[in-house]
Amino acid sequence: MTRVAIIGAGIVGATAAFYLSQEEGVEVTVYDHGVGQASKAAAGIISPWFSRRRNKAWYRLARLGADFYPRLMEDLAAAGSASQAYEQTGVLLLKKKEEYLDEVMERALAKQAESPLMGDLEFWTRDQVQERFPGLTGFDRAFWASGGARVDGAVLVAELLQAAGLEPLRKEVSLTWDGDQVLVDGQAYDKILLTTGAWLGQVLEPLGYQVDVRPQKGQILDYQLDQVTDNYPVVMPEGEADLIPFKTGKLSLGASHENDQGFDLQEDRQVLQKLIEQMAPYYPAITDSQPTGVRIGIRAYTSDYSPFFGPLPDQPNTWTVSGLGSTGLTIGPLLGRELALGILGKTGDLDPADYPVERYVTRD
CATH class of the missing domain: 3.30.9.10 (D-Amino Acid Oxidase, subunit A, domain 2)
Known part of the structure; x- marks a missing residue:
């Protein structure tokens, strides 16, 4: 049994929880302190194609994020949840x-x-x-x-967690070191996923990390x-x-x-x-x-408005993601699935090297 802790139940964490819950031999625990979730501030527009941004890695992520929604709806339906959150109007x-x-x-x-x-x-x-x-x-x-398309982020998060059969533990957790292993409130997990958005710096500060996220x-x-x-x-x-x-x-x-x-x-x-x-x-x-x-x-x-995801520097069992900005609902579900695949040792559609964690998360 692989025990996975997900810290943060926004759109990324909920999607990762859903896909991990579909895997045999994976036990998922979701923590969320329930305050300020970015999904609540997302306007709910899936339409990235008309942006003037020249960042090719960002645009590929946004384009594939939009493309991923029909697949997500199919996967939810296959799990017995007919989503009402997303619609192309x-x-x-x-x-x-x-x-x-x-x-x-x-x-x-x-x-x-x-x-x-x-x-x-x-x-x-x-x-x-x-x-x-x-x-x-x-x-x-x-x-x-x-x-x-339009998407109701709060509804989609609820649908994903319900389809996963998971109820987040409503608490603010702390991370500590046990040797070279990260503990969540003193508990050891095989894998940890930090989907805490703008709070990532606060979550990682006790471990000695500096985070370029505002x-x-x-x-x-x-x-x-x-x-x-x-x-x-x-x-x-x-x-x-x-x-x-x-x-x-x-x-x-x-x-x-x-x-x-x-x-x-x-x-x-x-x-x-x-x-x-x-x-x-x-x-x-x-x-x-x-x-x-x-x-x-x-x-x-982030300071250059680029998102990042992948394992923490020198911590292959602790993964993270942040910097999604105002495109969180567009790219969040895809990143959630990519993180779930990465945690399981599988290859997704994105190369984490194009969105490097070490550019934004450092440790002395």
Whole structure:
């Protein structure tokens, strides 16, 4: 029996737990202190193909992360869980200078051969948009990609853990050395997986590690509309404010990107008001709507905005991952599966050398 401890039950930890639980001879224990989970601050948009980032390793990870979702849905279904968290309803991109949409189309067409999941690519008029998302205004045309998707991170995490038959132990654990072995609250495990996001530095500090990861606060407003929003597309104007419609009238607006708030989880009405003001020219109804709630979480960023995963330096039995940033829901499930495979000594679709832990985690 291989005993595995997973510290952190966000999207990465939950996915790793699900895949490890499907293996014979593997016993999984999940710990989570239940505070500030980045999945709560993720807007829930799966649409990485239109990014202008030139980091090839990052884009490959993001592209494969989006591609992985249909496989994840199939694996959950095979395990007896029909997921309600992910759905391809398309994505609409809006630009203040609409001639820039031509550049978006050009970049998308260049990537479409290797990314067929992005689906049909079209320019839509305002009337066409109104048919799919009534009330949108402030533009003459939009860029449409049918393969864009929405995902409810909190729902997906719950589904993954339920399918794994696991209930996280709600506690903040401590790591200590026993010779050259890492212990979790004094207990020895065959393998340890640290999926603690922005808290990785705090978790590893007692072991003498320094970690290049900083926290970024994210806030999202949730609304309940008296409309059938099941097939509404995601709307992505320029700026931080995006509209993510879910089923049964649920609508999310966000998310903020606050780099100077540390681990603060308090609601900031000024920041939330800015999100509303950014969206108001495109969806005026947002100014008259009352939010039903606010979600706040902490994302993890490295100094060069690149994620990393793999075993700790000189610790082949302790694996980690962090630095996912605002693409956590896009790349998190794939990384969770890759980590599960790595812990089992199997090869995945990614080369950890392209996302080296030792660049961001060091020990004197």
